[in-house]
Amino acid sequence: MTPRAQRVLSVIPPMTQLNTPYPSTAYLTGFLRSRGFEAVQEDLALALVLRLLSRQGLSEVKAAVEAADATARTPQVDFFLTQFDAYRASIGPVIAFLQGRDPTLAHRINTRQFLPEGRRFESLDVYVDDDGGDPLAWAFGALGLQDRARHLATLYLNDLADVLRDAIDPRFEFVRYAESLAQSQASFDPLADALATPPNLIDQTLHGLTLQALQQHRPDIVLVSVPFPGAVYSAFRIAQSVKAADPTIVTVLGGGFVNTELRELNEPRVFDFFDFVTLDAGERPLLALLEHLRGGRSRQRLVRSFARDADTRTVRYINMVEPDIAFAEVGTPTWDGLPLERYLSLLDMLNPMNRLWSDGRWNKLTVAHGCYWKKCSFCDVSLDYISRYDAASAEVLADRMQAIIDETGQTGFHFVDEAAPPKSLKALAAELQRRQMPVSWWGNIRFEKSFTPELCQQLADSGCIAISGGLEVASDRLLKLMKKGVSVEQVARVTKAFADAGILVHAYLMYGFPTQTVQDTVDALEYVRQLFANGCIHSGFFHRFACTVHSPVGLHPADYGVQLQPLPPVSFAKNDIAFIDPIGVDHDALGKVLKKALYNYMHGIGLDDDVRRWFPFKVPRPTLSRGSIARALQLAG
Numbered sequence: 146m147t148p149r150a151q152r153v154l155s156v157i158p159p160m161t162q163l164n165t166p167y168p169s170t171a172y173l174t175g176f177l178r179s180r181g182f183e184a185v186q187e188d189l190a191l192a193l194v195l196r197l198l199s200r201q202g203l204s205e206v207k208a209a210v211e212a213a214d215a216t217a218r219t220p221q222v223d224f225f226l227t228q229f230d231a232y233r234a235s236i237g238p239v240i241a242f243l244q245g246r247d248p249t250l251a252h253r254i255n256t257r258q259f260l261p262e263g264r265r266f267e268s269l270d271v272y273v274d275d276d277g278g279d280p281l282a283w284a285f286g287a288l289g290l291q292d293r294a295r296h297l298a299t300l301y302l303n304d305l306a307d308v309l310r311d312a313i314d315p316r317f318e319f320v321r322y323a324e325s326l327a328q329s330q331a332s333f334d335p336l337a338d339a340l341a342t343p344p345n346l347i348d349q350t351l352h353g354l355t356l357q358a359l360q361q362h363r364p365d366i367v368l369v370s371v372p373f374p375g376a377v378y379s380a381f382r383i384a385q386s387v388k389a390a391d392p393t394i395v396t397v398l399g400g401g402f403v404n405t406e407l408r409e410l411n412e413p414r415v416f417d418f419f420d421f422v423t424l425d426a427g428e429r430p431l432l433a434l435l436e437h438l439r440g441g442r443s444r445q446r447l448v449r450s451f452a453r454d455a456d457t458r459t460v461r462y463i464n465m466v467e468p469d470i471a472f473a474e475v476g477t478p479t480w481d482g483l484p485l486e487r488y489l490s491l492l493d494m495l496n497p498m499n500r501l502w503s504d505g506r507w508n509k510l511t512v513a514h515g516c517y518w519k520k521c522s523f524c525d526v527s528l529d530y531i532s533r534y535d536a537a538s539a540e541v542l543a544d545r546m547q548a549i550i551d552e553t554g555q556t557g558f559h560f561v562d563e564a565a566p567p568k569s570l571k572a573l574a575a576e577l578q579r580r581q582m583p584v585s586w587w588g589n590i591r592f593e594k595s596f597t598p599e600l601c602q603q604l605a606d607s608g609c610i611a612i613s614g615g616l617e618v619a620s621d622r623l624l625k626l627m628k629k630g631v632s633v634e635q636v637a638r639v640t641k642a643f644a645d646a647g648i649l650v651h652a653y654l655m656y657g658f659p660t661q662t663v664q665d666t667v668d669a670l671e672y673v674r675q676l677f678a679n680g681c682i683h684s685g686f687f688h689r690f691a692c693t694v695h696s697p698v699g700l701h702p703a704d705y706g707v708q709l710q711p712l713p714p715v716s717f718a719k720n721d722i723a724f725i726d727p728i729g730v731d732h733d734a735l736g737k738v739l740k741k742a743l744y745n746y747m748h749g750i751g752l753d754d755d756v757r758r759w760f761p762f763k764v765p766r767p768t769l770s771r772g773s774i775a776r777a778l779q780l781a782g
Contacts, residue, residue, distance in 0.1 A: 150182070150183045151182065151183065151365045151366060151435060151438065151439060152183045152184075152185070152362065152363060152364045152365050152366070153177055153182055153183065153184045153185070153364060153365070153366045153367075153368060153435075154184075154185050154186070154187065154358065154359075154362045154364035154366070154367050154368070155169075155170035155173050155174055155184065155185070155186040155187075155367075155368040155370065156170065156186070156187050156188075156189055156358070156367060156368065156369050156370070156383060157169070157170050157186075157187070157188040157189060157190050157191075157370065158189055158190060158369055158370075158371060158376045158379040158380040158383055159189060159190040159193045159194070159351065159376065159379040160190050160193075160194075160318065160319055160320050160375055160376060160379070161190045161320070161372060161373070161376060162190070162320070162503070163190075163191060163194060163319060163488065163489045163491060163503070164488050164489055164490050164491055164503050164504060164505060164506060164507075165488055165505070165506045165507050165509065165559075166188050166191075166480060166483050166485075166488070166509075167188075167190075167370070167372060167509075168478060168509035168510070168561065169370035169372060169400055169401075169427075170186040170187075170188075170368075170370055170483075171186070171478035171479055171480050171483070171509070172475065172478045173186075173368060173370070173427055173428075173431070174186045174478070174479050174481070174482070175475075175476045175477050175478040175479040176428050176431075176470075176475050176476045177431070178476070178479065179476035179477075180432070180476075182435065185362050185364070185482050186481075186482050186483060187358045187362070187482070187483075188483050188484070189351065189354055189355065189358065189379075189383065190376075190379075191484070191487060191488060191489075192354045193347070193350060193351050193354060193379075194319070194489075195240065195487060196350050196353075196354060197309065197347065197350060198236055198240060198302065198305060199236060199237065199240070200233050200236060200237055202350070203229070203232055203233050203236055203305075204233065205346055205350075206225075206308065206309065206312065206313065206346065207225075207226065207229055209312065209313060209345075209346045210222060210225070210226060210308075210312045211226075213312065218311075218312070219307075219311040219312075220264070221263055221264050221304065221307045221308055221311055222308055222311050222312045224261070224263050224264075224304075225263070225304075225305075225308045225312075228261035228263075231260075231261040232261055232305070235259060235260055235261070235301075236305075238250050239254075239260070239298050239301060239302070240489070242254070242294065242295075242298060243295065243298055243299075243302075243489040243490055243491065244486065244487055244488065244489060244490070245486075245490060246486075248291060250294070251290050251291050251293070251294035251295075252290070252294075254294040254297050254298055255290065255293055255294050255297070257297070260297060260298070260301045261301070261304075262300075262301075262304075263301075263304035263307070264304065264307065265300040265301075265303040265304045265307070266297075266300050266304075268300070269300075292492060295490065295491065295492040295504075296492040296495065298491075298492075299491045299492050299493055299503075302319075302489075302491070303319075303493075306318065306319050309347065313345050313346050313347055314345050314346075314347050314348075316339075316378070317347060318375065320375060330717055330718045331712065331713045331714065331715040331716065331717060331718065331719065332713070332716060332717055333412040333414055333415065333716060333717040336377070336378065336381065336717075337414055339378060340378075340381055340382065340385060340418075344382075348382055351379060351382055351383065351386070352382070352386045355383050355386040355387060355390075356386060356390055359387065359390055359391065359394070364394060365394065365395065365438075366394070366395045366396075366397065366435070366438065367383075367384075367387050367394055367395070367396050367397070368397045368399065368427075368431075369383055369384060369396065369397070369398050369399075369400075369419070370399055370400040370427075371398065371399070371400040371401070371402040371403060372400050372401040372402060373401065373402055374402055374406070374718075376400075376402070377402060380398065381418050384396045384398070384418035384419055385418055388417075388418065395420045395421070395438060396418065396419045396420050396421075397419060397420065397421045397422070397423060397431075397434065398415075398418075398419040398421070398422045398423070399422070399423040399424075399427050399430075401530070403422060403423070403424065404424055404425050404528060404529070404530060405525060405528065405693070405695065405720050406718040406719060406720040407422060407424075407451075407717070407718060407719075408424065408695075408719070409715055409719050410422060410451050410460060410462075410716075410717065411459075411460045411716050412460065412716040412717045413453050413458050413459065413460055415451075415460075415717070416452070416453035416460070420452070421434060421447075421450050421451065421452055422450065422451040422452075423448075423449055423450050423451075424449040424450075424451075424529075425449055425469075425528070425529035425530065426469055426470070426514065426529060426530075426533075428469070428470040428475055429448050429449070429467055429468075429469050429470055430447070430448045430449045430450055432448075432470075433446065433447050433448040433450070433465065433467070434447060434448075434450060444463065445463060445465070446463075446465040447463040447464075447465060448463075448464060448465055448466075448467055449464050450462075450463050450464070451463075469533070469535075471535060472511075472513060472514040472535040472536060472537050473535075473537040473538065473541050477544075477545045477548045477549065478509075478510065478545075478549070479552060480508070480549070480552060480553055481552065485506060485553060485555070488506050490503075490504055490505055490506070491503040491504060492504055494747075495748065496683065496684050496747040496748065497649060497683065497684075498611055498649040498650065498651045498683040498684035499651065499684040499686075499747065501559075501587060501611055501649075505557060506555060506557070507557045507558060507559035508546075508549045508550075508553060508555060508557060508558045508559070509558075509559050509560075509561050510542075510545065510546065510549070510558050510559070510560055510561070511560060511561055511562050512536070512537075512542060512560050512562050512565040512566065512569050512570065512573065512588070513534060513535060513536035513537065513562060513565070513566060513569060514530075514533060514534065514535040514536075515529075515530065515531055515532060515533045515534035515535060515563070516531045516532075516534060516562075516563040516564050517534050517536075517564065517566045518564055518591055518630065519531050519532055519534065520628040520630065521615075521617075521627055521628055521629060522626065522627050522628050522696065522697040522698050522705065523617070523627060523655070523658070523690060523692075523693075523696055523697075523698060524563075524696055524697075525693055525695040525696055526695075526696065526697065527695045527696075527700065528695050530563070531563060536566065536569055538572075539569070539572035539573045539575065539576040540576060542569075542573050542576070543573065543576045543577060543580060543582065546558060546577075546582065546584060547580075547582065550582075550584070556582075556583060556584045556585060557584070557585045557586070558584060558585070558586040558587075559586070559587055559588060560586060560587070560588030560589070561588070561589070562588060562589055563589065564589055564590055564591045564614075565588050565589060565590050567590070567593065567595035567596060567600065568595075570590070570600075570604060571600055571603065571604075573607070574603050574604050574606070574607035574609070575603070575607075577607040577608060578603075578606065578607050582608075583608070584607075584608040585608050585610050586607075586608050586609055586610070587609065587610050587611035587612065587613070587649075588612065588613070589612075589613045589614060590612055590613075590614045591614060591615070591629075591630070591631065592614045592615075592616065592631055592635065592636040592639040592640060593630065593631060593635070593639065594635055594638075594639065596639045596642060596643065597642065598642040598645065598646070601639075601642040601643045601645070601646040601648065602646045604646070604648070605646040605647050605648050609648055610648065610649065611648060611649035611650070611651065612643050612648055612649070612650055612651070613650075613651035613652075613653065614640075614650075614651075614652065614653065615629070615652075615653040615655075616633075616636050616652040616653065616654055616673075616676075616682075616685075617629060617653065617654065617655040617658075618654070618655050618656070618658050618661060618665065618669055619633050619636075619654070619668070619669040619670075619672030619673055619676075620633070620661075620665045620668060620669055620672075621633055622665070623658055623660075623661060623665060626658075626659075626660070626705065627658065628697075633672055634774075634777040636652075636676075636681075637675075637676060637679070637681050637774045637777050637778060638777065638778065640652070640676065640681040640682050641679065641680065641681045641778055644680050644681055644682070644683070649683045649684070650681065650682045650683050650684070651682070651683065651684040651685060651686070652673070652676070652682045652684070652685040652686075653685070653686060653688065654669075654673065654685050654686060654687045654688065654739075654743070655687070655688050655689075655690050656669070656687055656688075656689060656690065656732055656735060656736055656739055657689050657690040657730075657732035657735075657736070658690045659690075659692075659698060659705040659706055659707045659724070659726050659728075660705065660706045660707075660726065660728055661690075661728070661730065661732075662728055662730060663730055663735070663764055663765065664765050664768065666730075666732075666735050666739070666764075667756060667757070667760075667764050667765055667766075667767050668767050668768055668769055670738075670739060670742055670756045670759070670767075671756050671767035671769060671771075672769070672773075672774070673685065673742075673743065673746065674742075674746060674751075674752060674756055675771070675773060675774035675775070676774060677746045677747075677752055678752045678753070678774075679774050679775055679778060681774070681778075683747075684747055685743050685746075685747065686743070687736065687739045687740050687743055689732065689736055691721050692707075692709070692721065692722050692723070692724050693720050693721055693722065694719060694720060694721075694722050695720070698724075699722055702724060706726070706727065706728075707724040707725060707726050707727075708724060708725045709722055709723070709724050709725075710722070710723040710724060710725060734762070738759050738760050738761070741759060742756065742759040745759075
């Protein structure tokens with residue numbers, strides 16, 4: 146009798162995204178199937194939210210609230226209890242509406258009488274005009290019926306997320322669930338303590354969903370892909386449930402979080418939950434592991450894998466060096482098995498560019514592996530996901546896109562590269578035009594001079610609707626220190642070229658970079674104001690600079706004028722590292738101002754005002770003139 150083939154289940158743990166599947170399992174499942182393996186996948190992040198946000202789920206939340214200490218209830222929890230009947234009656238229709246199954250509900254939602262409105266709806270107060278009119282008219286006008294309703298429905302779900310956080314688990318968020326338990330945690334103790342506590346309602350729900358997935362798929366191996374620290378806690382809860390149900394199932398941990406933070410892993414307790422932990426691109430380690438599990442390869446010949454020695458219980462890193470699978474040969478990702486019709490199209494931000502991250506279901510794809518630039522001083526350029534650049538031809542990429550369209554019936558693509566190469570995008574645009582493929586796509590780039598007005602127009606003609614890129618610190622001195630390879634004026638010309646081609650532009654911005662002064666920060670905000678005022682960018686986000694051990698700043702701090710603070714002994718996660726900047730600027734205070742100003746700029750507010758109006762404390766005047774960007778654009782024209 147022929148033994149049954151190894152069955153591999155790849156799992157997306159809570160929490161990642163609710164509008165579209167995180168692509169890691171799609172890539173792994175597609176690759177494994179292309180090599181003849183029996184591979185399936187489950188999105189337990191989506192399943193958990195849909196289970197909690199249901200009539201039965203809300204009833205269970207209510208029962209848990211009523212069984213807990215009443216004196217600890219927050220106003221939002223009290224509001225949930227008083228409005229429970231309205232929540233229970235509306236939750237099913239709202240979910241169906243956000244899944245696109247019941248668009249006519251928009252009329253009821255927009256009456257503002259259908260949904261119970263908790264604390265999150267207070268954000269609408271900032272939009273009320275002087276005449277007391279419709280607070281959302283500026284954003285949606287008379288015709289934005291669906292978008293207006295989806296924004297209100299999103300606020301409604303955020304209210305319920307607050308209830309789950311306040312009443313069930315203080316770590317709960319839709320995106321960053323229990324992030325603090327894993328991010329740069331040198332010790333496994335906080336996570337171990339959390340996993341040893343009696344399961345709460347959310348844990349119990351995830352446990353039940355995990356058992357359902359095991360019963361449905363009967364896997365021999367479960368791969369848990371963890372992209373962010375906010376998915377680590379639930380990943381370990383899933384593995385805990387798998388091992389309790391069937392200890393013979395092999396559990397494997399991988400993904401972006403592992404690749405960046407667990408490279409020095411030596412904590413044996415991790416292997417009470419996972420049999421193996423793999424680093425970097427998963428294809429080659431998985432092939433070696435699967436061969437080992439069926440007896441065709443010894444443990445000593447695993448690739449980029451951690452395992453615990455059965456006798457000594459010490460953690461060993463095993464790496465039989467073998468070439469990685471070429472990007473052109475990893476196969477086409479597949480979404481087969483994922484409930485594409487059940488994802489929620491949310492509308493958190495009213496900004497037309499910013500909304501793309503949560504609005505609509507995008508087929509996520511990469512143009513190339515790694516980054517062709519790989520020089521930025523704040524980036525993990527020493528790690529495989531950045532340093533190993535490997536591209537595929539335009540024909541291969543277009544074939545993958547067509548196969549995905551045929552499978553999903555959807556033509557929207559989000560290229561999730563660190564920075565998609567201009568030459569590859571130009572070739573892909575030409576191929577899409579040659580095939581007359583009616584697609585919409587967006588992705589991340591570097592704002593480099595290769596993106597001429599002519600190329601930007603070609604990209605738009607091929608279906609490009611939006612671009613995001615790192616302006617980082619709008620200071621030529623700091624951009625040079627960062628090794629970005631761009632100047633502020635160059636960024637202005639490139640972003641304007643994209644905008645003139647009808648492409649939305651999002652700028653990633655940074656504050657708190659080593660040696661950044663208050664003057665630098667004020668000047669940067671003035672540059673950003675001018676970029677918005679001149680129609681160069683449509684959206685942005687300010688990130689606080691974090692020094693990582695794998696970046697040039699972390700590896701060579703003296704080159705950037707900072708001193709690293711000693712790390713405690715590390716047995717678990719290692720990534721962020723604190724540093725001393727002799728400049729001594731209060732970046733926390735400045736960051737609050739930057740984010741407030743940017744939020745207003747994204748909504749067209751305050752673009753003509755002096756940037757100093759946003760600061761509640763005295764700051765210096767910007768050193769650049771108010772017309773700097775306008776003049777740079779005129780010279781370029």
